[in-house]
Amino acid sequence: MRNTFLALLLFFSLQSTAQQTPYERSNKKETTTYNAAIAYYETLAKTYPKAKLLTYGSTDFGKPLHLLVLSSDKVFDPAVIRKNNKRILLINNGIHPGEPEGIDASMMLARDLLKGDKIPKNVVVCIIPIYNIDGSFNRRGTSRANQNGPIAYGFRGNSKNLDLNRDFIKTDSKNSAAFQLIFNTWQPEIFVDTHTSNGADYQYVMTLIPTQKDKLNSILSTYLTKTLVPDLYRGMEKKGYAMVPYVNSIGQTPETGITGFIESPRYSTGYTTLHNTIGFMPETHMLKSFDLRVDATYKLLQTYVDVVERDANLIGENKRKADEFVTKQKEFPLEWALNKNLGDSIPFKGFEAGKKPSELSGFDRLYYDRNKPFTKYIKQWNNFEPSVSIQKPVAYIIPKAWDKAIALLKLNNVKVEQLEADVKLNVETYYIGDFKTGTRPYEGHYVHSTVKVNPVKQTLQYYAGDYVVYTNQVSNRYIIETLEPQATDSYFNWNFFDSILDMKEHYSAYIFEDTAAELLKNNPALKAKLYEKKAADTVFTKNGSAQLEFVYKNSDYYEKTHNRYPVARLLSNVKLNLK
Template sequence: MKKFFVFCLLSMRLKAAAQKTPFELSGKIETATYTAAITYYENLTKAYPEAKLFTYGSTDFGKPLHVLVLSRDRVFDPSEIRKQNKRILLINNGIHPGEPEGVDASMMLARDLLKAGKLPKDVVICIIPLYNIDGSFNRSGTSRANQNGPVAYGFRGNSKNLDLNRDFIKTDSKNSAAFQLIFNTWQPEIFVDTHTSNGADYQYVMTLIPTQKDKLNPILSDYLTKTLVPDLYAGMEKMGYPMIPYVNSIGETPESGITGFIDPPRYSTGYTTLHNTIGFMPETHMLKSYDLRVDATYKLLQTYIQVVARDAKVIGENKRKADEFVAAQKEFPLEWKLNKTEVNDLIFKGFEAGQKPSTVSGADRLYYDRSKPYTRTIKEWNKFEPAVSIQKPFAYIIPKAWDRVIALLKLNNVKLQELKTDQKIEVESYYIGDFKTGTRPYEGHYLHAGVKVNPVKQSLQYYAGDFVVYVNQPSNRYIVETLEPQATDSYFNWNFFDSILDMKEHYSAYVFEDTATALLKNNPELNNKLEAKKASDTEFAKDAAAQLDFVYKNSDYYEKTHNRYPVARLVTNVKLDLK
C-alpha cells in the first residue's frame, strides 16, 4: 500500500510537471479563461504541498476571489509567516482582463518554481489568478482596438461596468472589498499589478510604473529609488528586456518629454502606498506580440522574486520603520502637484514619428516608422510636491450612522473604539465652504474636487456606539486621506456624505419676514452684519430674497447640520468614556 501511495504521488507530480498552460498549448497566442486558470491552479495544489489555493469574499459576478499561496516551508497562516519574519509578495492579475499577460505568466511561473523546487526561503508568494472575474467572462478579440493579441480576452469593465483600478477607495464593487480583505489579511511588503499599456509606439516591450516615489514614505522611497528600481532595470536588461518608465507623454510623441505618474488611492499602487506597501504597475507594450509580452512579464516577476528574496531582511526592516514613522507622523499631504522646474535626462529608444494623409479623412495623421529606430535623450518630469497638507488631529469621531465608512475603515485594519455612554464633546467641525463637482459621471459618481473647509470649534452631542479613531496607527495615511475632505480621494469627494449638502428645513418668506424683523430689532450685531453685507455687495443690496436668506442663515432657525461634515476632529486629548 505504501508503494502504491508513493507511486500515485510521483505520478501526480510528473503530471503537474508536464502540465502546459492554455497559453503554451495554443502556440502562445491565447490567454487562459477564468475557469481554465482556476482548474490549473487546483491541479498544482493537488500535486505540490508547497502550494495552497484560498478563496476570499465574493465578486459582483458571484464568484469568490482566489489567491494561490506558494510557501517553501508549507506555512500558510499569514500571522505565522510574519512571526517568522518572512516577506510577502502579492501579484495581482487581470484587473483589466483585456491586459492578461500576468494571468498566463503567473501560471507558468508558479508551475516552474514548484517543479524546480526553487521557492525562496524568506519570501511567500501570493498570486491572484484573475481579479476581474466579471470582465474576463465578457470575452472578445475586439474591445482593445489598438492591441496586438491575444486571440480573445476579457473586457475592462466588470459586471457593473466599473473600472476596478479606480475602485480601491470607494469600493463600489464586491471585487474591491474582497481584494482589500486579501491585502489586509496578508499585508504584503511588495505588490505587483500586471497591465498592458496604451499610447505611443517605441522599442520597449516592458514599461514600469512604481509607486510615486515622492508620495511614498521616505524610508521606503529611499530603498525604492536607490536599490529596488535600479536592480529591476538591471535584471531585465540582462534578460533581454530593457525597460523604460511608463511613457506618459506631455505632447503627441515621446520626444516632447514624459511625466511621472501620480497615483491617487483610487488606483492599486496609490492604495498600497496608504499602507506602506511598495507597489508597481508593469505595463507591457500593446503593439508587441503577445508571446513577447508574456515572456517579459514572466521574467519581470522572476526578477521581483530574486530581489525581494535577496533583500528580505532590509525590506522587512524598512516596512517596520515606515509603520512606526507614520504612526507618529504629524503632517500629511492631501493633494500633490508636479514640479515643472525639476527635470531629468532619460535615454529613450523610440521610432521616428511623422505625418501622412489619412485614408479615412484625408487630413494629416500621426504614424511611427518602425524601420527608423532611434536612441535619443528626452526629458522626464517626475518630481511631485504637496499642494495641500494638514496637521493630523488627536482623533476623529464618526457617528455610528455612517456605517459604510466604519466598515471600510475596519476592512483596512484601522483600529476603532466605541463610546460607552452618551457624551458631549468639544471638537473641531468642518463646514464645507466650497467645492467643484464634475458635470459628467465618473465611475458611477459625480466626483467632487477643490474642496474648501471652514473649521469651527463646537461642543457636540455624541452617543453610545459612535466611533473614535485615534490617529496613532500605522494606517494613519489611510485614515487621513479618506476622512479629510480635501484629500483627492477622500470619502467626501467620492460622494459618501452628499446628504449633508441638502437643507432639510426652510421657511415661507411671507411668514419669516416678520420673524426677521424681530431678529434684526433684538440683535444689533446681526443688523450691523446685514448692513455691512449690503454696503460691500451691490447685487446683494438689490436682492430682497438674498437678504432675507442671509438673516435666516445667521439665525438659530438655520439648521446647524447643513454643510457640516459629520466626521469631527478631536484636536486635544479629551477624556472619553470608551468601551
C-alpha cells in the same frame, strides 16, 4: 524492455503536457480562461505541498477571489509568516482582463517555482489569478482595438461596468472588498499589479510604474529609488528586456517629454501606498506580440522574486521603520502637484514619428516609422510636491449612522472604538465652503474636487455607539486620506456624505419677513453684519431675497447640520469612556 521504455517516455511526456498552461498549449497565442486558470491552480495545489489555493469573499460575478500561496516551509498562516520574519510578495492579475499577460505569466511562474523547488526561503509568493472575474467572462478579441493579440481576451469593466482600478477607496464592487480583505490579511511588503499600456509606439516591450516616490514614505522611497528600481532595470536588461518608465507623454509623441504618474488612492498602487507597501504597475506595450509581452512579464516577475529574496531582511526592516514613523507623523499631504521646473533626461529608444495623409479623411495623421528606430535623451518630470497638507487631530469622531465608512475603516485594519455613553465633546468641525462636482458621472459617481472647508470649534452631542478613530496607528495614512474631505480620494469626494449638502428645513418668505425684522430689532450684531454685507456688495444690496436668506442663515432658525461634515476632529487628548 523496449515497451517499458516507451511507456515511461509516454508517462513523462503526458506529465509534461499536463503541466503546460493553456497559453503554452495554444502555441502562445491564447490567454487562459477563468475556469481553466482556477483548475490549473487547483491541480498545482494538489500536486505540490508547498502550494495552497485559498478563497476570499465574493465578487460581483458571484465567485470568490482565489489566492495561490507558495511557501517553502508549507506555512500558510499570514500571522505566522510575519512572525517568522518572512516577506510577502503579492501579484495581482487581470484587474483589466483585456490586459492578460500577468494571468498567463503567473501560472508559469508558480509552476516553475514549484516544479524546480525554487520557492525562496525568505519570501512567500501570493498570486491572485484573475481579479476581475466578471470581465474575464466577457471574452472577445475586438474590445482593445489597438492591441496585438491574444486571439480573445476579457473586458475592462466588471459586471457592474466598473473599472476596478478606480475602486480601491469607494469600494462599489464586491471584488474590491474581497481584494482589501486579502491585502489587509496578508499585508505584503511588495505588490505588483500587471497591466498592458496604450499610447505611443516605441521599442520597449515593458514599461514600469513604481509607486510615486514622493508620495511614498521617505524610508521606503530611498530603497525604491536607490536600489529596487535600478536593480529591476538591470535584471531585465540582462534578460533581454530593457525597460523605460511608463510613457506618459506631455505632447503627442514621447520626444516632447514624459511625466511621472501620480496615482491617487483610487488606483491599486495608490491604495497600497496608504499602507506603506511598495507597489508596481508593469505595463507591457500593446503593439508588441503577445508572446513577447507574456515572456517579459514572466521575466519581470522572476526578477521581483529574486530581488525580494535577496533584500528580504532590509525590506522588512524598512517597512517596520515606515510603520513606526507613520504612527507618530504629525503632518500629512492630501493633494500633490507636479513641479514643472524640476526635471531630468533619460535615454529613450523610440521610432521616428511623422505625418501622412489619412486614407479615411485626407487630413494629416500621426504615424511611427519602425524602419527608423532611434536612441536619444528625452525630458522627464517626476517630482511631485504637496499642494494641500493638514495637521492630524488626536482622533476623528464618527457618528454610528455612517456605517459604510466604518466598515471600510475596519476592513483596512483601522482600530475603531466606540463611546460607552452619551457625551458632549469639544471638537473641530468642517463646514464645506466650496467644491466642484463633475458634470458627467465617473465610475458611477459625480465626484467632488477642489474642496474648501471652514473649520469651526463646537461642542457637539455624541451618543453611545458612536465611533472614535485615534491617529496613533500604522493605518494613519488610510485614515487621514479617506476622512479628510480635501484629500483627492476622500470618502467625501466619492459622495459618501452628500446628504449633508441638502437643507431639510426652510421658510415661507412672507412669514419669515416679519421674523427677520424682529431678529434685526433684537440683535444689533446681526443687523450690523447685514449692513456691512450690503455696503460691501452692491449686487446683494439690490436683492431682497438674498438679504432675507442672509438673515435666516445667520439666525438660530438655520439648521446647523447643513454643509457640516459629519466626521469631527478631536484636537485635545481628553479621556473618553470607551467600550
